[in-house]
Amino acid sequence: MSAFFISTGVVALAEIGDKTQLLALLLAARFRKPLPIVAGIFVATIVNHAIAGSLGAWLVTLVSPDVLRWVLVASFVGMAVWMLIPDKIDEDEIRIRDGAGVFTATVIAFFMAEMGDKTQIATVMLAAKYDALFAVVAGTTVGMMLANAPAVWIGHKAANVLPTRAVHIVSACLFAGLGIAAAMGMAAA
Template identity: 65%
Template sequence: MSAFLVSTGIVALAEMGDKTQLLALVLAARFRRPWPIVLGIFAATIINHALAGAVGAWVTTQLGPDVLRWVLGLSFIAMAVWMLIPDKLDDEEADSNPRYGVFGTTVVLFFLAEMGDKTQIATVMLAAKYNAYLWVVAGTTLGMMLANAPVVWLGERMTRLVPIKVVHVVSALFFLVLGVLAIWHGVDMG
């Protein structure tokens, strides 16, 4: 259960101010149809994070515990630094043609925007750390939905209420603590 809770919290925090959250805001403003957008975000996240979680689970079978401990620890610390760098939405993502409808456009844009993104990398690392594929994917997906669904419904008002810089610093501290703990105490593989 800790894999689920940690995954949910970390991804929800990491997603604040992320380019996919900005994409959710742009899609909401452009299409003004929240349900297909939220369902598209959910579908894209499930697919993307299921693949990322599978990579993380595979990594645990390929690396010994000592190497895995250092790789995860250093990766979490690198993620902490990355959290302090704000994301910007690419123009091509904002100006997409909705030829596939609101749902289809959201799925495609979110899936592509999430490739190599902080939350996808975090999903890989969390799946490797906890060795609990389903709990991690469920938690990271819930974290994405907790961060993005309110933005679709509440739009820009919500982004003004949340101090993004503070959220990024708190997220960075969480990743830093996880990195130090992974290196110091090792990874619980059981």
């Protein structure tokens, strides 16, 4: 159960101010149809994070436990640093075909925006760390929804209320803590 809660918390915090949260705000402002946008975010996240989690679980089978721990330590520390760099959304990520419906446009836009994003990489790392693929994917999906659904429902007000920089610092500390915990696990082994 800790894999679920850690995955939820890490991704929910990492998503604050992330480009996909900005995308949620843009889609909400453009389409003004929150339900299909939230549903699209959910579907895109499930698919994207299931692929990322499966990759993390597969990596565990390829790499020795000692090497994997060092990779996880470096990845978590790298993610902590990356959390301190503000995200910007590219215009290419928000282009939406005029013929696509709101749900379809959201699924495609979110899936593409998540490719190589912090939360996708975090999902790979969390799945590699915990032997609980379902719990990690469920947790990262819940974390994404906790951060993005309010952005859609409340719109720009949610972005202005949260101190994005402080949230990024807390997220960076969480990733650094996970890196330290992974390193300490190596020392105890």
